[in-house]
Amino acid sequence: MSLISTLARLEAISTGRAQPVATVRHRHLSERPLVLVPLTTAGEAGAPLGALVGTDRDAPRLLVVPQPRDRDLRFAFLAELADIVLPYVDSYADVVEAAERSETDPETGKRVKVEVDLCADAPQLIVPSRSGIDFVRLLGRSMRFRRTAEQEPEAPHPAPPRVPLLGRWLTHFGERARVPGSSLLLALTDLLTRHWATGQSGVEDQHLGALLAWIDPPGDESGDTAARRAELARDADGQLLCPPAGPATDPAFDNKLLAPAIERYDRARAALAAAEDGLQADDRLGDLTAAERGIRGLVESRTRPTWDAVWRGLDLLRELPEGAHAADRWTRDRWSFTGHRDRIIAGEPPQPRRDDAVTAANKLATREREQARLDAQEALDDPLVMAGRRLAGEAFAGEVTDVVMAYSEGKRPSPRPLVTVHTEDRPHLGERTKVYRSLGGKPQAAEFVGYDGPEGGDLLVLRIVDKMGRGKEPEQGSVPEKGDLVCFTLFEHDQRAGAKLPDPDDTPWTHGGPPGDPEAVPLPEQPDPVTEEDVL
Amino acid sequence: MTAVASSGFDPGAAATRATDAILRDTLHGTDRGVVVDSPPGAGKSTLVVRAALELAAAGRPLMIIAQTNAQVDDLVLRLAEKDSELPVGRLHSSDADPYDKALDDLPNVRKSTRAADLAGLDVVISTAAKWAHVKDVEPWRHAIVDEAYQMRSDALLAVAGLFERALFVGDPGQLDPFAIVGSEQWAGLSYDPSASAVTTLLAHNPELPQHRLPVSWRLPASAAPLVSDAFYPFTPFRSGTDHGDRRLSFAVPSDGSGPDRVIDEAAEAGWGLLELPARHTPRTDPEAVRAVAQVVRRLLDRGGAATSERSDEPVPLTADRIAVGTAHRDQAAAVRSALANLGVTDVVVDTANRLQGREYDVTVVLHPLSGRPDATAFHLETGRLCVLASRHRHACVVVCRAGVTELLDDHPSTEPVQLGVTVKFPDGWEANHAVLAHLAEHRVASRP
Numbered sequence: 001m002s003l004i005s006t007l008a009r010l011e012a013i014s015t016g017r018a019q020p021v022a023t024v025r026h027r028h029l030s031e032r033p034l035v036l037v038p039l040t041t042a043g044e045a046g047a048p049l050g051a052l053v054g055t056d057r058d059a060p061r062l063l064v065v066p067q068p069r070d071r072d073l074r075f076a077f078l079a080e081l082a083d084i085v086l087p088y089v090d091s092y093a094d095v096v097e098a099a100e101r102s103e104t105d106p107e108t109g110k111r112v113k114v115e116v117d118l119c120a121d122a123p124q125l126i127v128p129s130r131s132g133i134d135f136v137r138l139l140g141r142s143m144r145f146r147r148t149a150e151q152e153p154e155a156p157h158p159a160p161p162r163v164p165l166l167g168r169w170l171t172h173f174g175e176r177a178r179v180p181g182s183s184l185l186l187a188l189t190d191l192l193t194r195h196w197a198t199g200q201s202g203v204e205d206q207h208l209g210a211l212l213a214w215i216d217p218p219g220d221e222s223g224d225t226a227a228r229r230a231e232l233a234r235d236a237d238g239q240l241l242c243p244p245a246g247p248a249t250d251p252a253f254d255n256k257l258l259a260p261a262i263e264r265y266d267r268a269r270a271a272l273a274a275a276e277d278g279l280q281a282d283d284r285l286g287d288l289t290a291a292e293r294g295i296r297g298l299v300e301s302r303t304r305p306t307w308d309a310v311w312r313g314l315d316l317l318r319e320l321p322e323g324a325h326a327a328d329r330w331t332r333d334r335w336s337f338t339g340h341r342d343r344i345i346a347g348e349p350p351q352p353r354r355d356d357a358v359t360a361a362n363k364l365a366t367r368e369r370e371q372a373r374l375d376a377q378e379a380l381d382d383p384l385v386m387a388g389r390r391l392a393g394e395a396f397a398g399e400v401t402d403v404v405m406a407y408s409e410g411k412r413p414s415p416r417p418l419v420t421v422h423t424e425d426r427p428h429l430g431e432r433t434k435v436y437r438s439l440g441g442k443p444q445a446a447e448f449v450g451y452d453g454p455e456g457g458d459l460l461v462l463r464i465v466d467k468m469g470r471g472k473e474p475e476q477g478s479v480p481e482k483g484d485l486v487c488f489t490l491f492e493h494d495q496r497a498g499a500k501l502p503d504p505d506d507t508p509w510t511h512g513g514p515p516g517d518p519e520a521v522p523l524p525e526q527p528d529p530v531t532e533e534d535v536l
Numbered sequence: 537m538t539a540v541a542s543s544g545f546d547p548g549a550a551a552t553r554a555t556d557a558i559l560r561d562t563l564h565g566t567d568r569g570v571v572v573d574s575p576p577g578a579g580k581s582t583l584v585v586r587a588a589l590e591l592a593a594a595g596r597p598l599m600i601i602a603q604t605n606a607q608v609d610d611l612v613l614r615l616a617e618k619d620s621e622l623p624v625g626r627l628h629s630s631d632a633d634p635y636d637k638a639l640d641d642l643p644n645v646r647k648s649t650r651a652a653d654l655a656g657l658d659v660v661i662s663t664a665a666k667w668a669h670v671k672d673v674e675p676w677r678h679a680i681v682d683e684a685y686q687m688r689s690d691a692l693l694a695v696a697g698l699f700e701r702a703l704f705v706g707d708p709g710q711l712d713p714f715a716i717v718g719s720e721q722w723a724g725l726s727y728d729p730s731a732s733a734v735t736t737l738l739a740h741n742p743e744l745p746q747h748r749l750p751v752s753w754r755l756p757a758s759a760a761p762l763v764s765d766a767f768y769p770f771t772p773f774r775s776g777t778d779h780g781d782r783r784l785s786f787a788v789p790s791d792g793s794g795p796d797r798v799i800d801e802a803a804e805a806g807w808g809l810l811e812l813p814a815r816h817t818p819r820t821d822p823e824a825v826r827a828v829a830q831v832v833r834r835l836l837d838r839g840g841a842a843t844s845e846r847s848d849e850p851v852p853l854t855a856d857r858i859a860v861g862t863a864h865r866d867q868a869a870a871v872r873s874a875l876a877n878l879g880v881t882d883v884v885v886d887t888a889n890r891l892q893g894r895e896y897d898v899t900v901v902l903h904p905l906s907g908r909p910d911a912t913a914f915h916l917e918t919g920r921l922c923v924l925a926s927r928h929r930h931a932c933v934v935v936c937r938a939g940v941t942e943l944l945d946d947h948p949s950t951e952p953v954q955l956g957v958t959v960k961f962p963d964g965w966e967a968n969h970a971v972l973a974h975l976a977e978h979r980v981a982s983r984p
Binding site: 003178180354355356357358360361363364365367368372392393426428432455456465499500501502506507508509510511512 | 690694717721730866876881
């Protein structure tokens with residue numbers, strides 16, 4: 001944790017309210033996000049209990065699996081979910097704008113610009129907490145390899161038509177969410193903690209109710225008290241007043257309310273199946289419907305508070321103006337969305353169970369680059385974030401006290417003005433350390449020359465080295481003037497693209513050779529050899 | 537080289553045997569790769585230079601992959617020192633000042649940003665990052681990968697297509713490579729891109745010959761057993777020198793202060809622990825930082841002289857023979873400014889990551905866990921402590937707040953166990969305890 005966020009947390013404790021750690025909103029928020037509040041069944045991985053889902057805060061769709069262990073009912077739930085999510089996704093797939101992308105020409109091997117479609121906007125999924133993102137991934141993984149009756153008419157238990165497609169999309173959202181700064185799939189708790197620091201720990205911040213209590217406590221109550229109430233307060237029946245944001249449910253709810261309701265449903269279903277005539281069946285169908293309604297009511301009662309909390313959190317975030325670079329990152333999300341749309345249209349198979357060596361390395365490289373880019377962009381967009389970097393010695397701000405014109409040596413001398421900056425910050429500068437400032441949105445580089453005065457003092461001499469035009473005299477406005485307030489960073493503002501990795505088909509021997517070769521993934525696929533300890 | 541140690545162990549002969557076996561496998565073996573584990577100061581660079589010269593002499597075009605520009609330049613200089621006639625290519629980036637200016641004085645070293653300009657030279661050297669941009673060239677018959685344990689698997693993936701066979705050399709005890717984003721997604725995969733290059737290489741090619749250099753020429757007899765036991769429990773090594781072969785003495789006697797007493801203890805025993813009162817502090821603990829600076833100041837002021845097997849006469853302990861190691865960059869910056877206040881500007885102060893591969897007579901270490909309220913995976917990483925505790929030829933002074941033992945007991949390792957990932961032994965928790973237990977015998981309490 002950085003020093004400034006520690007300070008913000010301490011301040012939150014002493015004031016009883018969350019403290020802002022950002023002055024702008026660092027993530028793009030869609031005009032029409034799709035909010036998903038899922039619940040899962042305790043002890044059954046990948047068995048949804050229900051969900052509230054939709055784009056209209058006043059009219060969420062309630063989906064419920066009355067008997068979560070019944071796979072037909074689970075498929076019905078997933079099919080319903082697909083009927084909501086896929087039209088939402090599709091509504092962004094068709095609206096495109098023209099864009100340019102550089103591709104390698106297969107014939108010449110040269111990089112050429114090609115005109116391609118870029119979706120003008122992209123869908124955005126919001127879940128309450130980080131475990132919601134994991135749940136989206138789990139759903140994606142459980143669905144994308146399913147076969148429909150159309151694909152495999154002979155196979156038993158076919159999946160409903162659009163379920164595998166939903167699995168592919170949820171997998172894509174889940175993977176994209178691992179890219180720093182991306183906004184296709186966001187957890188509200190992550191969004192809120194990016195912008196506010198509370199007086200509780202990071203793990204406690206994953207409780208949406210407690211987190212909102214710190215940020216926006218009711219009335220005059222302190223965040224501490226409100227958060228404690230959100231976590232612990234129960235009604236006369238022993239049920240939490242603020243149910244957990246899921247997907248896990250509270251055991252008291254499971255035991256006291258859900259289990260009896262499901263039992264009642266199971267009994268009604270068995271009774272219906274055993275009905276001897278139409279009249280009796282009608283009667284018993286009524287019982288079954290009532291039992292199902294009971295479970296629906298229970299699921300809604302646990303998801304609706306979270307649903308409302310998510311929208312309240314979004315309101316709080318919308319009060320902040322969007323950071324300047326958030327749109328740039330959203331454009332990358334749109335590229336990602338467009339790319340996946342194209343893969344599906346092209347009939348490519350679903351994402352593989354595991355990445356191959358080259359894909360994994362490419363993903364890691366992308367994410368590292370995006371992380372560095374995000375860190376730089378957030379600091380440039382937000383003086384409060386920059387303050388944290390300054391406090392950490394990674395940037396400094398101050399006033400220009402002197403500018404001396406100088407030139408580089410060589411045949412064509414270029415301007416290399418020496419700029420003295422007075423700063424109260426204590427940047428970690430060494431000889432010839434590169435520093436950067438933003439000049440019209442582009443980074444201008446300078447070198448640290450030394451201190452004017454004592455070592456480690458407050459007068460820094462910098463040599464500006466670029467962005468001054470081609471002439472002998474620097475272009476107007478490209479060199480800071482005496483009295484200007486400037487802010488330089490020790491980190492770069494933009495990230496270079498890394499080296500291109502080989503094609504997966506050219507995976508070298510050090511990494512097991514090309515995938516598809518059954519020998520390629522040796523160890524994890526095979527069971528351990530039996531040892532003496534295995535035999536009692 | 538040193539005489540046969542009293543135990544009958546001949547370090548020179550043991551090292552020669554190991555080197556011969558490595559060169560035999562490299563030059564005449566049939567395997568595509570050879571892996572060499574080298575403990576700190578075991579002559580890894582010497583081995584790389586020797587292997588390069590022998591491969592070049594055998595007429596095999598060779599590429600060398602190192603991890604940083606400093607390592608590349610150092611290797612070029614060492615090669616030129618051994619054989620000034622050898623045609624060497626230094627492939628470099630197009631940034632400003634891409635290589636050490638000293639290379640300009642070497643007539644047989646050609647420098648270029650393009651691999652094509654260096655084609656046909658006996659040896660071409662660059663960083664893994666630069667090699668990754670080289671495309672469409674005839675693969676080299678042979679490569680040497682230096683610091684292979686600090687190279688990430690994805691970096692090897694980018695360059696492995698450039699060579700047919702390779703010698704991988706590195707120190708498994710030093711800091712593992714890291715990623716700035718989470719990579720748990722791939723944990724347990726044999727080609728986890730965030731793992732070390734050697735881990736991936738051996739997962740896919742378990743049959744490759746693996747060698748080990750058995751003797752540390754850097755670490756003194758006082759340090760090798762501790763470093764070996766704490767960080768290399770299953771692959772022990774010895775020091776090349778014996779007790780009494782090296783000596784550190786000071787012209788100016790101790791003034792009785794904490795720094796002076798710990799200097800004397802370290803000069804005598806090879807280790808010294810300057811213990812400050814227990815306290816939770818910010819990372820740049822001002823008292824600990826000042827104590828580090830004072831120890832360095834006194835080391836310089838007291839007219840130190842180092843006697844070793846390298847020369848007959850004692851060599852003065854000058855600023856360039858001393859280094860300060862920390863865990864974090866802000867700590868290094870704080871120590872640097874504290875030193876500047878005491879008028880010391882030419883002592884190297886850096887983090888463990890940047891001190892890897894370097895060697896000094898005396899090191900002063902700010903203990904990574906000093907003053908901390910918690911012991912995170914970063915601070916417990918075995919390699920971090922190993923780097924800091926294995927840079928010295930004579931003595932190492934550790935500055936630390938009291939209470940680290942209790943801190944360790946309060947924070948057993950809690951990292952999730954990943955299936956398919958080889959558990960690294962020893963873990964940082966155990967290694968830290970081992971080092972602290974040893975340091976406790978050389979403790980000097982100090983009140984700032």
